[in-house]
Amino acid sequence: MERADVPGLVAVVLVTLATLAIGTWGLRFSRTTSDFFVASRTVRPGLNASAIGGEYLSAASFLGIAGLLLVGGADMLWYPVGWTAGYLVLLVLVAAPLRRSGAYTLPDFAEARLGSRTVRAACSLLVVGIGWLYLIPQFEGAGITLRSAIGAPEWVGVLVVAAVVLANVTSGGMRSVTFVQAFQYWLKLTALLVPAAVLIAVWWGDGRPSGSLGGDAWSSPVAGDGGIGLYTTYSLIAGLFLGTMGLPHVVVRFYTNPDGRAARRTTVVVLALLGLFYLWPPVYAGLGRVYGERLVAEGRADVLVLELPRAMLAGVGGDVLTGLVTAGAFAAFLSTSSGLAIAVSGVVTQDVTSRLVSEQRGVAAFRLAAMVAVVIPVVAALMVRNVGVAQSVGLAFAVAASTFCPLLVLGIWWRRLTDAGALAGLAAGGLGAGGAAIATLAGYSPGGWAGALLAQPAAWSVPVAVLVMVTVSLATADREPAHARRFLVRLHTPESLGR
Amino acid sequence: MTERVRVTGPPRHAAAGRAASRLGDVHEQTALGDLYLRSLLRAQLGLAVRLLALLAVTLGVLPLAFHLAPSLAGVRPLGIALPWLLLGVLVHPLLLLLAWRYVRSAERNERVFADLVSGPPAPDAESGT
Numbered sequence: 001m002e003r004a005d006v007p008g009l010v011a012v013v014l015v016t017l018a019t020l021a022i023g024t025w026g027l028r029f030s031r032t033t034s035d036f037f038v039a040s041r042t043v044r045p046g047l048n049a050s051a052i053g054g055e056y057l058s059a060a061s062f063l064g065i066a067g068l069l070l071v072g073g074a075d076m077l078w079y080p081v082g083w084t085a086g087y088l089v090l091l092v093l094v095a096a097p098l099r100r101s102g103a104y105t106l107p108d109f110a111e112a113r114l115g116s117r118t119v120r121a122a123c124s125l126l127v128v129g130i131g132w133l134y135l136i137p138q139f140e141g142a143g144i145t146l147r148s149a150i151g152a153p154e155w156v157g158v159l160v161v162a163a164v165v166l167a168n169v170t171s172g173g174m175r176s177v178t179f180v181q182a183f184q185y186w187l188k189l190t191a192l193l194v195p196a197a198v199l200i201a202v203w204w205g206d207g208r209p210s211g212s213l214g215g216d217a218w219s220s221p222v223a224g225d226g227g228i229g230l231y232t233t234y235s236l237i238a239g240l241f242l243g244t245m246g247l248p249h250v251v252v253r254f255y256t257n258p259d260g261r262a263a264r265r266t267t268v269v270v271l272a273l274l275g276l277f278y279l280w281p282p283v284y285a286g287l288g289r290v291y292g293e294r295l296v297a298e299g300r301a302d303v304l305v306l307e308l309p310r311a312m313l314a315g316v317g318g319d320v321l322t323g324l325v326t327a328g329a330f331a332a333f334l335s336t337s338s339g340l341a342i343a344v345s346g347v348v349t350q351d352v353t354s355r356l357v358s359e360q361r362g363v364a365a366f367r368l369a370a371m372v373a374v375v376i377p378v379v380a381a382l383m384v385r386n387v388g389v390a391q392s393v394g395l396a397f398a399v400a401a402s403t404f405c406p407l408l409v410l411g412i413w414w415r416r417l418t419d420a421g422a423l424a425g426l427a428a429g430g431l432g433a434g435g436a437a438i439a440t441l442a443g444y445s446p447g448g449w450a451g452a453l454l455a456q457p458a459a460w461s462v463p464v465a466v467l468v469m470v471t472v473s474l475a476t477a478d479r480e481p482a483h484a485r486r487f488l489v490r491l492h493t494p495e496s497l498g499r
Numbered sequence: 500m501t502e503r504v505r506v507t508g509p510p511r512h513a514a515a516g517r518a519a520s521r522l523g524d525v526h527e528q529t530a531l532g533d534l535y536l537r538s539l540l541r542a543q544l545g546l547a548v549r550l551l552a553l554l555a556v557t558l559g560v561l562p563l564a565f566h567l568a569p570s571l572a573g574v575r576p577l578g579i580a581l582p583w584l585l586l587g588v589l590v591h592p593l594l595l596l597l598a599w600r601y602v603r604s605a606e607r608n609e610r611v612f613a614d615l616v617s618g619p620p621a622p623d624a625e626s627g628t
Contacts, residue, residue, distance in 0.1 A: 074572070077586035085558065088594050092547045092601055219572040219580035222562050233562040264605065268598045275591030282587040413544055485536070492539055494609040 007323030008149025015187070015330045016164050022180045045262050049269035051178045052253050054185030056083070056270075057277055058134075058336035059141030060393040062188060062329050065278075067301035069285030070292060073218035075233060079394070080278040082240025084271060086397075090245040091267040096260030097412045097491035098251065105346050106251055106404060113411045115481045116419035122426050124351045126403050127248040129430075131344035132377045133396040133437065134247070135337055139381035140392075141302075142333040148303040149326045155382055161333045162378045168334075169341045169374075170367040178256065184335040185273060191328025192280045195309050195321040199287055202312050211289030218289070228452045231459060236394065239458030243397030246404030249339035252346060259495045284308055305329065337374075344373035384441065394456075395437035402429030402461040406469050412491055417469065418479040425469025432461035539612040543605060550601050557593060561585065 061083065068076040103109040106127055111120035139158045146157030168180060203209070223232040244250055257263040288295065288304045291311045295301055306329060309321035348369035403426050410417045410425075436457035445451050453460065473480075481487075565571055565582065574581040579588075 074580070074582040074586065077582065081558070081586050081590050084591065085554065085594055088554065088598050088601075089551065091598055092550050096605070219582055220565060220569060221572070221582040221586055222566045230562060230566050237559070237562070261606065264602045268595070268602055271591075271595050271598045275595060278591065279588065282583060286583075413540070488540070489536055492536070492543060494613055496609075496613060 005150040007319045008146075008326040011323040011327035012146070012149065012160070012330050015327045015334070016160070018183070018187075019164060019168060019180055019331075019334055022183055045257070045266040045269055047178065047182050048253070048256055048262075048266045049273055050182035050185045051256075052181075052250070052266065052270045053273040053277070054181035054183070054188065054331075054335045055249060055253065055339035056274070056336070057185065057188055057332060058393065059138050059145075059329065059332050061277070061281070062192065062332035063141055063145070063302060063305050064393070065281040066284035066288065067304045069282055070288040070304055071296060071301045072223075074221045075223040075229075077221060077282065078233065078236050079240065080281060082237055082397075083244065084274045084278060085241050086244025087267055087271050087274065089241050090250070091264060091271075094245050094408050094412055095254060095263045095267050098408065099254050099257050099263035100260045100491050100493070100495070101487075102490075104252070104255055105343070105350065106246075106248060106408075107347055107351065109411070110407060110422065113481070113484075113487055114417065114419040114422055115483065116422075119419050119422050119426075121351070122423055123404075123407070124347045126399075126426065126430055127347045128344055128373075129434065130246070130396050130400050130403075131248050131340045131373065132380065133399065134249075134393060135340050135344075135374075135377035136381045136384060137392040138333050138337045138340070139378055140384075142330070143381070144302055145306065145326065145329045145333070148300075148306045149322070157333075158378055158381050161330075161337060162374050164334055165337045165341050166370060166374050168338055169345065169370045181335045181339065184331040185277075187331045188328045188335075189273075189277055191324045191331070192277065192284075192305070195325055196280045196283045198317070198321060199308065199312050200283065203287055203290065209290050211286075211291075211293070228449060231449075232452050232456050235452075235456035235459035238462055239394065239398040239401045239456065241401075242405040242458070242462060243399075243401035245408055246400030247396070248343035248347070249336070251404075252343045253339070261495065281305075287312070341370055341373045345369040348372055392441065395433075395440060398456070398458040398461065399430065399433045399437055401458050402433035402465045405462065406466045410466070410469055410473075412488075414470075414473075415484045415488055416473055416477060416480055417484075418473045418476045419481070420476040420479055421469045421471075421473025424472040425465045428468040429461050429465025432464055433457045436461070535612065535616055538615070539608065542608045542611070546601065546604050546608065550597060553597060558590065 061080065065076070065080055068079065098109065101109050101112060103112050107120045107123040110123045111117065139161060140154075142157035142161040143154030144157070146152045146160065147154055221233070223229045223236070254263050254266075257266055284305050288301075288308055292301075292304055292308060294311070295304055295307060300307075305325050306322065309325060310318040312318070313321065345366055346369075349366045352369065352372075406425055406429065407422055411422070436454045439454050445455065561582075572580060572582050576584060
């Protein structure tokens with residue numbers, strides 16, 4: 001252990017202790033199955049929005065974006081923009097109706113809307129798949145962070161985060177996690193904002209030098225030249241804008257609102273909180289362009305946020321700021337992976353483990369499910385090669401955009417959706433985008449158009465999924481659920497009417 | 500020790516015993532109910548589509564604009580390159596403004612629907628306030 005490792009170690013220990021302490025405190029309020037899954041639906045917009053922000057701002061936002069911006073330039077700004085705008089799309093198309101549907105999870109919604117156990121099973125499978133696809137980079141990011149902060153081997157970070165998440169999730173479920181995540185949003189914002197402010201002051205004191213890394217292309221918001229660059233950019237935008245609503249840990253949060261009106265208001269606060277946070281990663285990228293050339297040369301842009309303070313500031317100042325950003329990064333892994341673990345466990349509980357454990361013991365089934373939800377992506381994170389945190393998160397968005405986005409939008413706004421149409425559309429979108437994601441994760445990347453279509457599938461896989469869903473629904477019009485109209489009435493009727 | 504409490508499922512119909520439903524027409528699928536629902540659905544969907552269109556013509560055209568006129572990326576108002584200013588800073592107030600406008604309009608649509616369903620001279624109308 002060297003002196004340089006001390007701030008990082010202190011930060012990780014403090015964040016872990018604070019997370020466990022708040023989780024235990026929240027435990028006092030967590031008694032029923034409903035508490036476990038959706039905090040009994042009593043979370044107010046302010047607290048809920050902080051919790052959503054805390055849960056949503058993952059390793060990709062805290063670490064990945066700054067590094068991507070440094071290496072890739074302005075076209076990578078679409079990641080934070082898309083992650084924020086996704087909430088606007090979600091607000092406009094699904095927020096209030098989804099809350100009013102009264103279901104716990106996406107599979108619950110699908111079953112209630114379409115009256116089909118098969119569609120439910122398909123959705124459960126997708127929730128688990130997307131959740132794992134999203135969890136793997138979180139665990140990988142934790143490994144990278146601990147290696148950078150205290151020089152530990154990568155598997156240490158993976159196991160530490162997994163253990164804390166499991167402890168938190170299995171002890172208190174959604175209710176205690178709500179408090180933990182609200183705390184973690186403000187921790188992450190502070191941990192990014194304060195060092196950024198100090199480092200800007202340092203840069204100003206240095207006489208405001210400007211970097212030239214990346215040349216002129218650094219300022220272009222389009223990925224590369226020609227048609228492929230334009231396609232890649234628009235496909236990324238489509239995946240991010242439409243994918244947010246299909247992420248399991250995002251959707252489950254909307255059920256914790258008291259009613260549809262609160263769900264909308266929560267979303268507006270979330271947009272404000274996300275915007276406030278995403279102002280700062282570009283600052284790190286801009287400063288990294290001046291002070292971080294060594295990181296780019298070594299191919300370690302992923303840890304820009306963690307290493308920039310020491311690169312710019314010697315002595316105690318650099319140590320303190322390093323501790324702060326490490327704390328923020330660690331909070332990012334803990335909160336996002338807790339949210340995903342909750343969402344995946346919720347689905348696994350309902351569809352698998354509650355059949356293994358007897359009916360009365362809902363909480364025991366949930367704990368068992370949480371083990372499954374966490375252990376498998378941990379094993380995968382230790383085995384799969386590292387593809388970069390933001391890119392693999394981007395693939396999870398593309399799969400969500402190609403499956404749950406059409407299902408939710410058509411399910412909420414179109415009466416004639418049938419179970420057969422939904423199944424066919426989920427299969428088309430899931431196999432298309434999921435296949436492209438797996439090929440990319442496996443390292444298969446042909447050049448030219450084929451490579452672009454595989455690396456950013458959303459622009460073709462979302463339209464295909466919608467088209468298949470609509471066509472098959474129209475062809476099987478006699479399977480339209482008898483309660484479709486009544487269900488739509490419920491989704492769109494304001495609560496004030498006393499349903 | 501904390502006190503043991505029996506774990507049960509969620510209350511399925513918390514609001515069931517509350518005010519009697521005024522949505523009889525809509526639920527019973529009468530022609531009038533059909534009209535009510537269609538009007539609300541159309542109003543809300545129209546609002547959503549208008550908002551998404553606004554998003555498309557503000558944010559959505561940016562890649563195309565910079566693709567067609569790459570020299571735009573070199574413009575530096577306030578000393579910051581235009582793409583960084585637009586996508587790093589100004590996009591956030593825009594999204595917030597769109598969201599705020601949407602919530603106001605959506606709640607107004609719901610008030611109109613509530614008034615329609617409960618009828619104009621409804622003394623016990625709890626909607627619209």
